[in-house]
Amino acid sequence: MGRRHGPSLSVGDVVAAAVRVVETEGPDALGISRVAAELKIKPASMYNHVASGEALARLVALEANRQFLTALQARLEGVTAPRDQLIAIAYQVRDWANENDSLYVHMARVEPDHADLDAAEILSGILAALSAPLGALGVAEGDRVHAMRTLRSALHGFVLLETSGQFQLGVNTGDSFEWLVDRLIAGVTGEQSSQNAPA
Amino acid sequence: MGRRHGPSLSVGDVVAAAVRVVETEGPDALGISRVAAELKIKPASMYNHVASGEALARLVALEANRQFLTALQARLEGVTAPRDQLIAIAYQVRDWANENDSLYVHMARVEPDHADLDAAEILSGILAALSAPLGALGVAEGDRVHAMRTLRSALHGFVLLETSGQFQLGVNTGDSFEWLVDRLIAGVTGEQSSQNAPA
DNA sequence: CCCATCAAACTAATACTATTAGTTTATCCG
DNA sequence: CGGATAAACTAATAGTATTAGTTTGATGGG
CATH class of the missing domain: 1.10.357.10 (Tetracycline Repressor, domain 2)
Structure with a gap:
């Protein structure tokens, strides 16, 4: 695919999604894959925003x-x-x-x-x-x-x-x-x- | 392969190995695979001793x-x-x-x-x-x-x-x-x- | 003492996870 | 408007847990 239309995700968006994951599914659910799903992007794309899990x-x-x-x-x-x-x-x-x-x-x-x-x-x-x-x-x-x-x-x-x-x-x-x-x-x-x- | 020679592992052996793993590699290292390696058995064999991670x-x-x-x-x-x-x-x-x-x-x-x-x-x-x-x-x-x-x-x-x-x-x-x-x-x-x- | 059973190992397969490398493409700036 | 960049992608590797089915050593009854 490639870059999507519309505004791109910021680190703030990623953190907000991650907070949402922790709040709704508990601390153990926090991870690259689960947050990527929350943002509707692929896990690998998370590394454009954060260095690691x-x-x-x-x-x-x-x-x-x-x-x-x-x-x-x-x-x-x-x-x-x-x-x-x-x-x-x-x-x-x-x-x-x-x-x-x-x-x-x-x-x-x-x-x-x-x-x-x-x-x-x-x-x-x-x-x-x-x-x-x-x-x-x-x-x-x-x-x-x-x-x-x-x-x-x-x-x-x-x-x-x-x-x-x-x-x-x-x-x-x-x-x-x-x-x-x-x-x-x-x-x-x-x-x-x-x-x-x-x- | 099949069952090994000599005395089999007990739950106590498994827990002792797990404690050893935690002590030497930290709390995050604890897991089925790492403890299996410590005991020199395959991860799947761990389920003969414990129900889950x-x-x-x-x-x-x-x-x-x-x-x-x-x-x-x-x-x-x-x-x-x-x-x-x-x-x-x-x-x-x-x-x-x-x-x-x-x-x-x-x-x-x-x-x-x-x-x-x-x-x-x-x-x-x-x-x-x-x-x-x-x-x-x-x-x-x-x-x-x-x-x-x-x-x-x-x-x-x-x-x-x-x-x-x-x-x-x-x-x-x-x-x-x-x-x-x-x-x-x-x-x-x-x-x-x-x-x-x-x- | 041998044989059947059982427990404990195995292999193989599935399904996650994190991570890296390389590719595509929209957006932004000069 | 074109090139650089940023942000998505696909694909691949490696590690994790887990289940199912198979093999085999140990053990207890006849």
């Missing part, structure tokens, strides 16, 4: 991170109290992961490329959102990185365990998350938990 | 969980103080994940089969190890599940982020983990952090 996976992870950051910033709009900001971040992580569970799982699987400046910029944005309220709450400079890592770890771990069904049934996970957020903020900022102040 | 992945995850639980119980041997038990569990999770990072990543990828009684038993063992010290530290019955989920989340999230290189360089991750464990135990048990008692 791995590169495609990386682009999807990057796009997912971008969407996550945008949603996070929107959610923080107008939230000024630092403690409220931390709570908003926590719930945004969980809500976003639950609404986009295939994308979230995919993000978690892709190892970040530290040479990718776009990826680094997005990660910086996420970390900045976390850093600000911690500073405002008086977490010392030297503890800041530890506190951020602790928060990221707990939130990331929770949503992964939750979305992959690793919490046994019987107790509502929403209640557990509320509990986690409360204790985590208490532990990280050094303040008292609102639910369990010692006598 | 997915079943093989599940068996490897189960074996990894088994090994993890065994190591955890060994580490807890002789540790009687509940707070020390929690600390031992935390460091065991991190140490085991760092020493067996491919296996750990594989475990995290496989969705648990709630119908598998062996898997359920191992998970129970792990949860029991976590539950005991929390009870001894006075975490109320109704908070127990929340506390266990919080601890699992934070530990799981930390080691996943650490092993996949998602913490940016510059600050030692060991220091962060120490900080996390301290604050987490404080937050979960309602006691004061040893590092940041309010004035």
Whole structure:
């Protein structure tokens, strides 16, 4: 055949199709062939847009991170109290992961490329959102990185365990998350938990 | 050809070979063909031992969980103080994940089969190890599940982020983990952090 | 002790996947 | 308007999982 009529596909179109595939068929369905089918082109033509299947996976992870950051910033709009900001971040992580569970799982699987400046910029944005309220709450400079890592770890771990069904049934996970957020903020900022102040 | 001389392969041999493949070539290398090569048999012969590639992945995850639980119980041997038990569990999770990072990543990828009684038993063992010290530290019955989920989340999230290189360089991750464990135990048990008692 | 059965290997075939090389052709720019 | 480029194609290679059917070593009953 040869080149088709009309506007050609851009990398953005390819990534959008790939995101669609992940969302509708799960993270394992992502691949050159499946995305090519989604775009109604032959698999070999995918290489006009991406270097490899791995590169495609990386682009999807990057796009997912971008969407996550945008949603996070929107959610923080107008939230000024630092403690409220931390709570908003926590719930945004969980809500976003639950609404986009295939994308979230995919993000978690892709190892970040530290040479990718776009990826680094997005990660910086996420970390900045976390850093600000911690500073405002008086977490010392030297503890800041530890506190951020602790928060990221707990939130990331929770949503992964939750979305992959690793919490046994019987107790509502929403209640557990509320509990986690409360204790985590208490532990990280050094303040008292609102639910369990010692006598 | 036909059946070979000498003792035949057992499922245990197959799983052991699969574990070896994961350890030496990473979680993505696990598959019917690669494990068949490791055992010096043809891929089709693998189906005499496992039902599918997915079943093989599940068996490897189960074996990894088994090994993890065994190591955890060994580490807890002789540790009687509940707070020390929690600390031992935390460091065991991190140490085991760092020493067996491919296996750990594989475990995290496989969705648990709630119908598998062996898997359920191992998970129970792990949860029991976590539950005991929390009870001894006075975490109320109704908070127990929340506390266990919080601890699992934070530990799981930390080691996943650490092993996949998602913490940016510059600050030692060991220091962060120490900080996390301290604050987490404080937050979960309602006691004061040893590092940041309010004035 | 031999023979029938069974388990575990095999071969062969199908159907995916990713990838590379070479070809065609529409679009774009000078 | 023509040549270069970009984006599609076809074709081929190699790897993956899987099923069906075949061969054969090991094993237990008569």
